[in-house]
Amino acid sequence: MRSFFKNVLANIVAIIILCVLFFVFFIITLVFSSMGNDKSVTVKKNTVLTINLKTHIIDSPTEEETGLFGIGGQNKSVLLYDVLEAIQKAKTDDNIKGISIEADDLNAGLTQIDDIRNAIDDFKKSGKFVYAYGNGVSQSSYYLGSVADQYYLNPAGGIELKGLSTEVTFFKDFADKYGIGIEVIRHGKFKSAVEPFLRNDISPENKEQLSTLLNDLWKNTSGKMASSRKIDTAQFRMVVDSLYGMIPELSLKYKLADKLAQKTEYENMIKSKLQLKDKEKLNKISLAGYINSYADDDKSGEKVAVLYASGSINSGDGYNDIYSEKYIKYIKKLQDDEKVKAVVLRINSPGGSANASDEILFELQQLKKKKPLIVSFGDYAASGGYYIAMAADKIYSESNTLTGSIGVFGVIPYFKDIANKNGIRSDIVATNANSMYYSGLNGVTPYGLNMMTRGVEGTYKRFVHFVTQNRKQTFEQIDNIGGGRVWSGVRAKEIGLVDQLGTINDAVKFAAQKAGLKSYHVDSYPKRMSPFEQLFNDLNEEDVSARIIKNKIGKANYEILEQITDKKLQSDIKMTMPYQIRID
Numbered sequence: 001m002r003s004f005f006k007n008v009l010a011n012i013v014a015i016i017i018l019c020v021l022f023f024v025f026f027i028i029t030l031v032f033s034s035m036g037n038d039k040s041v042t043v044k045k046n047t048v049l050t051i052n053l054k055t056h057i058i059d060s061p062t063e064e065e066t067g068l069f070g071i072g073g074q075n076k077s078v079l080l081y082d083v084l085e086a087i088q089k090a091k092t093d094d095n096i097k098g099i100s101i102e103a104d105d106l107n108a109g110l111t112q113i114d115d116i117r118n119a120i121d122d123f124k125k126s127g128k129f130v131y132a133y134g135n136g137v138s139q140s141s142y143y144l145g146s147v148a149d150q151y152y153l154n155p156a157g158g159i160e161l162k163g164l165s166t167e168v169t170f171f172k173d174f175a176d177k178y179g180i181g182i183e184v185i186r187h188g189k190f191k192s193a194v195e196p197f198l199r200n201d202i203s204p205e206n207k208e209q210l211s212t213l214l215n216d217l218w219k220n221t222s223g224k225m226a227s228s229r230k231i232d233t234a235q236f237r238m239v240v241d242s243l244y245g246m247i248p249e250l251s252l253k254y255k256l257a258d259k260l261a262q263k264t265e266y267e268n269m270i271k272s273k274l275q276l277k278d279k280e281k282l283n284k285i286s287l288a289g290y291i292n293s294y295a296d297d298d299k300s301g302e303k304v305a306v307l308y309a310s311g312s313i314n315s316g317d318g319y320n321d322i323y324s325e326k327y328i329k330y331i332k333k334l335q336d337d338e339k340v341k342a343v344v345l346r347i348n349s350p351g352g353s354a355n356a357s358d359e360i361l362f363e364l365q366q367l368k369k370k371k372p373l374i375v376s377f378g379d380y381a382a383s384g385g386y387y388i389a390m391a392a393d394k395i396y397s398e399s400n401t402l403t404g405s406i407g408v409f410g411v412i413p414y415f416k417d418i419a420n421k422n423g424i425r426s427d428i429v430a431t432n433a434n435s436m437y438y439s440g441l442n443g444v445t446p447y448g449l450n451m452m453t454r455g456v457e458g459t460y461k462r463f464v465h466f467v468t469q470n471r472k473q474t475f476e477q478i479d480n481i482g483g484g485r486v487w488s489g490v491r492a493k494e495i496g497l498v499d500q501l502g503t504i505n506d507a508v509k510f511a512a513q514k515a516g517l518k519s520y521h522v523d524s525y526p527k528r529m530s531p532f533e534q535l536f537n538d539l540n541e542e543d544v545s546a547r548i549i550k551n552k553i554g555k556a557n558y559e560i561l562e563q564i565t566d567k568k569l570q571s572d573i574k575m576t577m578p579y580q581i582r583i584d
Contacts, residue, residue: 041293043095046274047283049086050100051144055287057083057108057116059348059378060308061526062320076288079524080112080378081306081346081504086291087119088505091126097274098129100284101148106141109348109379110217111398111489113140115503117147117224124149129273133266134159134257142245142256146225152266153257159245161256163222164214168206170196179417183444185410185456197411209485216488217400231255303523304511305340306504307331313352313360313384319526322349324356330525331363335370340523342372342515344507345392351384354408354459361466364391372514376507377401377498382486386497390466393514396507397489397498404497406467407484408460410452414443471496 056077058064064077090096099120106113124130124147132145135157142159145151153159175182175197182197195206202210226236235254244250251257261269271282285293307330311321318326334340345364351357367373368391375381375392382405389395397403419425419441428436437448444452467478473496481487481495492498500506512520 041285041289043093043285043290043293044283045095046097046276047095047285048098048100048270048274049090049096049290050102050284050286051116052102052286053105053107055103055107057106057112059109059112059346060310061524062308062310076286078288078291080108080115081508081522081524082291083287084115084119084503084505086287087116087123089294090290091123091128096128096285096290098131098270099123100270101130101132101145102134103141103144104135105138106144108140110140110221110400111377111379113144114221114398114400117144118503120144120147131266131270133261133263135263136160137245143221143225146228146256148228150258151229151256152259152261152269153248153251154262155248155260157248159251159256161240161245162243163240164218166210166214168196168202168210170200172197172200179415179419179421181414181416181443183412183414183449185412185449185453212491213402213486213488216490220399220488220490229255301339302517302520303337303340304342304344304508304515304517304520305334305337305523305525306344306346306508307334307525308346308348309360309385309388310346310348310378313349313356313388315353315356315359322352322356322360324353324359326526327360328363331360331367334525335367340371341517341520342374342511343367344504344511345373345375345389346378346504346507347375347381347385347389348378349385349388350380350382350402351387351405354384354387354463357384357387358462360388361391364388367391368393372511374507374511374514376502376504377403377489378504383407383484387463387466390470392470394500394507394510395498396500396502396504396510397492398503399489399501401489401492402486403489403492404481404487405484406463406478406482408456408463409484410456412438412444412452414438414440416442467497 057080058077059080061079087099090099101120108116120130129150130148131150131152132148133152133154134141134145135154137145137153137157137159139160139162142161174180184198195203222236222240223233226233229236231239231254239245239254239256244254245256248257248260252260267282271278271280274282276282309322309327313322314324316323316325334343364373372393373391375389375395377389377395377397379398379401381389381397381401381403386403386405424441426439426441428439428442430436434445434447436442436445437451438444464475464478464482467473467482468475471478481497487495487497489498489501493501508522
């Protein structure tokens with residue numbers, strides 16, 4: 001028996017030692033990974049700047065998802081601002097001879113792709129070449145690649161060029177069938193986020209705004225593709241309608257591609273362009289590598305800070321997305337930092353909690369009293385995302401930004417019918433007339449619904465009030481273009497919801513000019529997490545199970561699941577956009 005216990009104890013000690021060794025190995029791996037990322041890169045002569053699948057373009061440091069469950073599974077992420085700066089720098093870099101676009105499926109938003117495409121178009125003015133190669137090419141990747149001087153397609157590949165569409169799913173019949181009651185309070189006939197619970201088909205108002213939005217976005221993107229490829233607009237529409245891009249020979253025939261070639265043939269063509277010998281190596285550098293090559297340049301002195309607000313807006317404290325407590329700390333820090341002479345607020349948000357949006361707006365208004373505050377819109381700046389922009393001295397929007405959505409709603413689910421059908425009922429004992437104005441089993445009382453409606457209406461009036469102050473329009477004017485309607489950036493400029501169309505770089509330059517800066521550097525907030533911070537963020541900020549689910553089903557699907565299951569997200573009056581659009 002003594003021998004048995006001795007063996008068990010020895011095994012336990014061995015397991016503990018193995019666990020310790022594994023943890024130490026894991027930490028060492030993180031350290032060397034971090035050191036490797038900081039290693040300087042030297043740009044050789046005759047180098048080609050390459051945009052490929054290894055680069056994940058993000059709008060904000062908070063969008064970077066690595067850490068415990070992402071190590072080894074995520075590509076290097078680079079900020080959009082850094083990408084645009086890199087392409088501009090490459091334009092005058094004698095070591096960079098051209099750009100090669102080699103991304104079949106680009107991981108970036110529509111406005112990000114638009115900005116990069118415009119930057120590459122400007123790069124071409126240097127006389128340097130821009131070539132693109134594709135195999136199984138997504139529509140978003142072709143939108144970027146079509147800016148190239150020459151487009152090469154794999155002989156067995158294809159281009160998924162199909163235009164834009166959206167599909168709206170409705171749940172009213174499902175809710176009725178299973179006895180799920182849903183009370184909806186909203187201001188704005190275009191506030192269609194709640195439509196799936198109210199109707200079985202798309203409303204005329206929602207159909208109108210979706211049609212206008214999609215056509216605005218497609219007119220901009222398709223026009224640029226047709227122009228770059230020198231294809232007549234009518235013929236380009238016919239090619240898209242017919243899905244000719246999916247067949248390599250038809251892509252060549254209708255000028256979507258210039259030549260069918262294998263990847264090796266494409267690279268040999270570039271080597272020939274650079275007059276390299278057969279045995280000489282083709283020097284390529286990724287966007288991340290090129291950015292890292294000059295990342296250690298002097299950054300002392302006065303600063304323009306870029307505060308990134310990306311994701312849904314929530315109350316509380318968190319790193320990913322926009323959490324009011326965390327962002328108030330960021331804003332106060334920038335307000336007190338004497339080296340920060342101006343702030344650019346980069347918004348890429350469909351909105352969220354009305355209360356959290358209001359808290360953030362107040363602190364931004366205090367910041368504006370001390371230093372210039374310029375706002376730049378990314379893919380989305382709608383509802384609560386638009387609300388927090390109302391502290392700005394000037395608002396820049398991308399042409400394809402989805403913005404506006406000036407409206408408010410609340411959704412109140414209850415389960416009385418399904419409970420009764422299954423033999424469940426309840427009695428209420430209360431001290432006051434409205435102690436139980438809402439119950440999951442009995443729904444909301446008429447008086448409770450009336451007061452909640454007043455709350456939504458009051459929030460909408462407060463929303464419009466701040467918009468009238470910033471945009472210098474009357475309540476009636478804003479209410480007429482509000483009502484929850486979402487606009488493209490181009491339309492938003494026409495109706496006065498934004499001041500100017502431009503990129504984040506344009507916003508930074510204007511902020512520096514307004515602050516009277518001749519020499520400055522750009523600093524990003526919030527700061528990127530180190531590997532150690534990412535590790536502990538994964539362990540502390542979210543349940544481990546939640547991280548696993550998000551990685552398994554994808555971020556977009558997880559956000560839908562979170563809306564359904566997270567009580568914190570269900571409790572607030574909402575300022576949020578009804579949908580998101582991607583060019584897939």
